[in-house]
Every structure is written in C-alpha cells, then in structure tokens.
Amino acid sequence: MAITSQRLELTLETLLESVDLAESIAMRVSQAAGFSDEDVHKIGMAVREGVVNAYNYGNQQDRRKKIRMTVEFEPERVIFRVVDEGKGFEPTEVPDCLAEENLLRTSGRGLFLMRAFMDEFSVRCGATGGAELVLVKKLPRYVSGNGRSQPE
C-alpha cells in the first residue's frame, strides 16, 4: 500500500476478504473527507460492488490475479479506481436490471448500484487489458443544496 497526500494505492488479493477490506478503506477515507454518514455508506457500497465485480467477473476468483485500487483526491472530488486482470467488458452489453424482463435475474445489479450511488461512473480498458472502473464523488464542500458544485 502506498499513500501520498492526495493518492492511495492498494494491491488486493483476489479473495472475498478483499471486498470487505476495500469497502472499509473507502468508508474511512470518505469519512475523513467529511462526507455524511449516508454518503459514506453509499461510497463504501459502490466501491464494494466494484471490487466484487473485479473478484467475480474480472478475475473469475483466480487467486493468481490481483485487484488494484486507487483513491485519488482532486480539489473538488474523490476518484476511486478498481482495476482487474480480466478481459474487460462493455457496460452497454450488461442487461438493464430495471427492465421488466430482468427483474428476476439473480445478478447484474452491481453496475446499477455503482451508478446510483456515485456522481460519475465509467468503465475503461485498464493498462493490462482488464476493466478499470472509475467511481467519482464530489467532495461535500463542493455540493450545494441544488446539487451544483460550489467552493466554500
């Protein structure tokens, strides 16, 4: 684990325990950044879903592969990145979990929850060909009541 004043980098094993660890770290840094309890919960859950995605679908639970997670603070926002060593995926090909015909599916809601709980969410191709999930949340002091960014 490497920490600078603005950036934290972690290499996680492809283990179930890494999911809880990543969530716990995401919640701690969010709490320290001044997010409300509700936002801390949402950020933790979104990051959890990102690491679950890497563990289950990206790395296919292969313990030889790693999951890389970074947390980066910019002046107005915090960015979480979760990178796996899988083959990557196209998010538009993931079935819409809110569509009537998909409501009884037992999987496929992780991406939806990440989108729902963060301000921005995107999927990129990571440097090693796996998926890079980018989860962004505006820092609390830049979010006013009307949802527009505002410096203090």
Place this chain on the structure above:
Amino acid sequence: MTLQGTYRDCGDVAVVDFSGKITLGEGSATLRRMVKELIDTGHRKILLNLYDVDYIDSSGIGELVAAYTTVRSASGELKIVHLTKRVHDILQITRLFTIFDVQSDEAAALHSFRGTT
C-alpha cells in the same frame, strides 16, 4: 456481522428472523441454505423477517430474488416484513418492490397468507 437466521412456526407459516448483513459469501449462503431447508422440509409459506438486516449488497439482492423464485417454483409463497430503511431503499431503486410482497408488520404478513394454498 455475519447473517444469523432463526426459524419459528406461526401456524402454517415459517417465519425466519434474520440479523446481520446479506452480502456476497456467508450472508448470501445462509439465506440460500435456510430457504432450501424450509422447502425441503415441506414448508410452502415463508416469511422473511429482515428486522435487523441493515445492509444488503447486489449479491444479497440476487439471493433474495433466488429465494423468491425457489419458493415460487415449489408452488409456495414468500413474503418479506420489517425492512430497515437501507434495505427498503435498495429494493425500491432496484424496482424489486414490484416483485416482492413486502409487509409492514408481522401480524398483517401472517394474515395475508391466510386463504392461500
């Protein structure tokens, strides 16, 4: 906190009181095992009391859906009662309120099973 489930009979309804988190791994497995055991032992009216479940992730949601379809496939009925706010909100944004029969209190939930076969 791992998921704990305790089962009790209320007439012909099997009520399972859950406490903890329904998440990927042990939590989801506990829910799956308990519902399967109830079906295997002939129960067809099942009420999941989630009074002390304050956290559910996408895997847990999937497991709830699987429980619902398992019970339905066995010609049974599964209902849910006492949702905490966070679980309530998750089921709402995922539109699963349109699937699950969610009851606000146990008496109403038990009553709603009456007349069903």
